Amino acid sequence: MGKKTKIALAIAAASAAVWAGTKAVAKPQKREDKDVLSFTRPIVLAHHGGAHLAPEHSMLAFEKAVQYGVDGFKVDVRLTKDEEIILFHDASTERLTGVSSSVKDLTLAELRELNIGENFECLEGNYPYKNEQVEVVTLRELLETFPEKVVYIDIKDAPDTYEGSLMPSKLWRLLEELQATNRVIVSSNYSEQADRFNLYAQNRVALGAGDADITKAYTSFTSQFGHLFNPKVDVFEVPLKSNVMNFDSPKFIKFLSDLNCHVLYTEINDLVTMSRLVRSGATGIITDRPDIAETLLKKYVNV
Template identity: 30%
Template sequence: MKKTVKIIGILLISVFMLWFLLFLFPLSSKSSHAFFEDKEGPLVIAHRGGKAIAPENTLAAFRNAAELDVDILEYDVHITADGHLVVIHDDTVDRTTNGSGRVNEMTLEEIKALDAGYQFKDAKGDFVFRNSGVKIPTVQEVFSEFNDKKHLIEIKDSNDPVMYGDLIDEMWNEIQKFDMKDKVLIASFDHDINLRFQDVSNGEVAIGAGEEETRQFVTMHKAFLNALYRPKAAAFQLPTEQEGFNLADWKLIRGANSRGMHVYYWTINEEDMMEKLIDLGADGIMTDNPRLLLDVLSNN
């Protein structure tokens, strides 16, 4: 019995020493990819261009965000039936336009005929962008007009899976065409999409963690094992809470940073939570209202 207790004690001490050494000597500093920049306070990320201020994922929203001088434009990408990359969140046009139908079953000409400002309401409830010429933009249009900005692009996992190969190839082509390799962070909830893009781009573009990768890190962190974690991406996009876990945690941020990863939180529209994440040391805050976040930062 004493021998068994002794063996268990030795094993526990060995595990503790291994954990302590790994914690003492972190894997690396945060990713040095050119996309990431050091800045006092978190990066301001305009979610869908800042959809509280202008129609989401449109040039109108991105122009507003650019005028506010946000750090990163965040948006979503689908592919049309004739192979064009368009900036829209949903896999249908129903919610944000005056039309209906699945994006990947429509041609670019059909997509461009729609009014992408039709459903937007301002704070007073008025449809101020209806019939004002707001269209669903292509990735090409966004890259062309906002070539000097950083872009966080989510490849939607609600695209038709048989079209992923074409979508990923076309995204890589556009990034090369507009020389955006250092200005783009590609992300998808689907880990396989991230891996496929990383392979196609030869690792030249920064990649965000998918849902599977994020869950793995959070689980290891909560088990005090994040020192054993080996990252497959450069950044996490996290909610502040998920599945009962508090993710707005300075220890989690520090743990991710010690593994070489940046931590961006979504989608933060309340002033109190913005202030909390600033104090915690978040690397970036994604918001529908970048004007509010900039005001909070200026007063912090």
């Protein structure tokens, strides 16, 4: 036996010993149950209210989505100049309104002078709201208008900005005031924002995974040391694939489900994929097409 072979075998043996040792002592901590995640069937959340059917984050979109029976909404939030929490994805208003301004530099009143339906192109290829006034919606208005719906809230302001530094505390106070803590999920691409929010919430609100949480979970899943993974969030909102990470796997769903974590697949807009994912064990889907998802809901609603 050559020297290199002996070294390789020694390394393999050492690795196996480490794995066996950690496997014997590891006790992964499951996430505690949250009321908002107590569904007994797959759920459907309308992405930005159903962004392919009406202007995103508009009351028009939310009302239309409700007509198709969705369980709730996935929304993005930002802070205005006068510190109102509004539903808005971009840092700039340009894509939606044609007016180039930063959300953080405008008050709620100033934002409501803009038409967020200006550039919305409907499925038929025309622009039905170009000459109408479609206004920005606040998170307060959404929660008060649809008190029975689940709302997945994604904080878009970065933690190192003034707006981002204020958002976790302001969001917590709003949810507490409206007694909405048991029907929301709070997340951010910046995992630090969910951590900051949880300093106020103290695990009383379901938390969604940030980019760092998702990467850590997937790396653990694909390694030999998945048994060492202890999640700090309750929900993983993922696409089918991102770069080299392929989330489209029943095994990935089970890996997280065993830790009482839930998987929501985002921006799924065809019925075949929706059905396949829920058969694989996904908690639900987030879609721009609640009209298509209605068929899926009707299949499970009476189960």
